Amino acid sequence: MSKPFMLRPFGLGLLVLMLSLSVDQVSKYWILYGLNLPEKGSVYVLPFLNFTMVWNHAVTFGMFGGVGNAGRILFSVIALAVAACLLVWMARTPSKLTAACVGAITGGAIGNVIDRVRYGAVVDFIHAHAFGWSWYVFNVADSAIVCAVCALLLQNAFAGKQQQAT
Template structure:
């Protein structure tokens, strides 16, 4: 007897995609319209954590920011093409963990693409800092992408670079 759809790798991957995309878009909506962070600029949460409003017109760590208005379209299209390729990977993998991670990456990519289409830039707002050290400002989508890629790399290294285990 087959497992229910939501317990199969692809179903779990779609669930991860939906959860990351929802959490990302809801958090950005609250930051923009609930907290009204664009008017406040920055809000201190903890001695090492602020909500700081940043409109990211580039990609990771500000790379390729010199594309101007074309960047909005170029980055959105690339994000959606990557998300489509990730859906194919998610559909083909027998590993539940891989499907969940790939789904989370796809959800993050789609979330940031939605921002680019809607606002012309990605909404970034989480700012970690301590002892004079400051990390880049990021969002829920970015966190999901980075954490999921780290898990995929760890999974691959633990499996000896062979096919990921289930």
């Protein structure tokens, strides 16, 4: 008897993709239209956290920001091509953890593409800071991508150690 779709790696990956994409888009909608952060600029949340409005016209950490309006299309096309490749990986992996991580990365990438198409830039708003140190402003999609990549790297590192031990 076959496992239910959502218990298979690909089904789990799609679930995580939809969850990360949904949370990303709902949080951005709330930031823009509920909290109205574009007018406020920045809102204190905790001693180490603000919501600060940033329209990111570039890619990670502001790289390649000098390509102008063409960047909106170029970055979106590249991100969608990568997302398509990630979906193939997710469909082929036998690992639930890998599928979930790839789903989170794909959901995050698609969330940022939606922003580029809809607004012409990515909505970034999470601003972590402490003791005079300040990190880049990011969003839920960015968090999903970074956390999932870290989990994949850890999975790979531990898998490598297990293979060496045998």
